[in-house]
Amino acid sequence: MADLSISTTPIPGLLVLTLPVPGDSRGWFKENWQRAKMTALGLPDFGPVQNNMSYNAGAGSTRGLHAEPWDKLISLASGRIFGAWVDLRPGLTFGTPFTLELGTDQAVFVPRGVANGYQALQAGTVYSYLVNDHWSPQARSSYTYLNLADETVAIPWPIPLEQAEISAADAAHPRLAEVTPMAPKRTVVVGAGGQLGRALVDLLPDALPLRRPEFDLTDPATLDAVPWSQVGLIVNASAYTAVDAAETEQGRRDAWAVNVTGLSRLVEIARAHRIPLVQVSSDYVFDGTAVLHGEDEPFSPLGVYGQTKAAGDALVATLPRHWIVRTSWVIGDGNNFVRTMASLADRGVKPSVVGDQFGRLTFTRDLAAGIVHLTSSDAPSGTYNLTNSGPTMSWAAIAQRVFELRGRAASDVTEVTTAEYFAGKTMAPRPTHSTLDLAKLRQAGFDPADAEQRLVEYLR
Structure with a gap:
């Protein structure tokens, strides 16, 4: 079993956490959020105020790419996904991508302004994510979006997008050349x-x-x-x-x-x-x-x-x-x-x-x-x-x-x-x-x- 650890990525502030998942014949247990241990290793003390869960019934369900006006810690309760993140903040790393196949033994800290997209690789995938601001319908106007199929970023989705299940809204998001970077706070x-x-x-x-x-x-x-x-x-x-x-x-x-x-x-x-x-x-x-x-x-x-x-x-x-x-x-x-x-x-x-x-x-x-x-x-x-x-x-x-x-x-x-x-x-x-x-x-x-x-x- 791996020790709790945190690693950096090419996107500043985007962090990958390796989570210990001890288990036996009955199942497993993990500390999905442990403030003292995680902040000691470099996770920002981002102060989550809301925990959200989402469920994908079948493999191929794909969502994104959404940059949200808050920080979040994404992890899985069950299943496996392919995650993609793109920096949509102004600066030298604008448009920088990072991808990772994610299971229940990892989590990803996503800073404000970094777009995230997820593709379920197994049926019955359950996502859990902590956010440090309360969601509201008004908050959606502060999102910044990128098309899942953007040719510049070229995310290598394991299940081709033409075979994936994608919402009409996500399919209509703009290409990178048309994206206005999310303004800093x-x-x-x-x-x-x-x-x-x-x-x-x-x-x-x-x-x-x-x-x-x-x-x-x-x-x-x-x-x-x-x-x-x-x-x-x-x-x-x-x-x-x-x-x-x-x-x-x-x-x-x-x-x-x-x-x-x-x-x-x-x-x-x-x-x-x-x-x-x-x-x-x-x-x-x-x-x-x-x-x-x-x-x-x-x-x-x-x-x-x-x-x-x-x-x-x-x-x-x-x-x-x-x-x-x-x-x-x-x-x-x-x-x-x-x-x-x-x-x-x-x-x-x-x-x-x-x-x-x-x-x-x-x-x-x-x-x-x-x-x-x-x-x-x-x-x-x-x-x-x-x-x-x-x-x-x-x-x-x-x-x-x-x-x-x-x-x-x-x-x-x-x-x-x-x-x-x-x-x-x-x-x-x-x-x-x-x-x-x-x-x-x-x-x-x-x-x-x-x-x-x-x-x-x-x-x-």
Whole structure:
């Protein structure tokens, strides 16, 4: 009796499992699905939610070729078949075939977008297959089909197709030259209308952008309207970020509603559909007493906004596949500190700017690129600090540099303390030090550009 084993095929992700089938005069037994053993050998932990059975009364019954919008594990309860698989996903292996004569001692893992076709070689063949999404009549519109007799792929069916039993629908499927590859699952960008969201959409033109007011994390109905079964990644760039307003009675409720309650719904959707999630976090989860913040520093938020972001991070960390991207001082396409300082410089204003808060700017083009790098390189789940590189600066020093780049004197910016600047105003407490350690990010293969370089480019 063979040991449980898994082998690869010419089609990426299509795996053949050899199953031990001990037996005696009474019959046999097999572990048709054993998550712990199979995933340890390399089978994806694909999370099946439905088990289907089908029966072919006679030899020659032939079905396919169907590429379905989910993963499946196909095996036999009885009989023997000839199986054929063709990669119908976009890429270099589009049109690649693989065939195998399959008995009860084997199973095949078929990834989403790979077409499968089966020909019964014995009467009374019973198929069993696990799938990781629930079948529905609507799901059939997402299938991609290939003709069983396609001359390019040239499947060597043991029983000639003219002698086989084939449905009229299967006989009418298109040839390979007419097949549109099955599109990969989409990335969803939540908060696509914000500074970071716009940068992400620029880098991910095929992403599904979710913007207010059509999409609202606090409205469960808008979450339910998204076709999550066809989503491969969620990037949450949405947040309540009105730091000072969050200290008010209504602002406190609004901050928790978006940053925690709304996010918790998104986390449960990601869990239910096994979708990896990117959560954008903040330096405000720390009190700023440490001069340099690492990813493992315990939470110590000073205000309501930081408290909600810390709570959100803790929620996301419960997911098996996640990236918490912690950033600070974000600058992009929208209202922000650099744009405000440039406007003041151009209008001849001489502002007072806080000089006792320290950190680094983060330009959204690099923040978005870092997120794409972490997710596309399959970096380990966890928290990653992500800002631009370069020396730590105060807000006042950055403002002075902006003035210089606009042709004004740095001395036109007056440096004041946080206490002086906010005297008589309602304000949230700020961390004094917001500089984030980038060592883990660099180890993951992403080295962000220098903040000074990006500042010059941004103002240009």
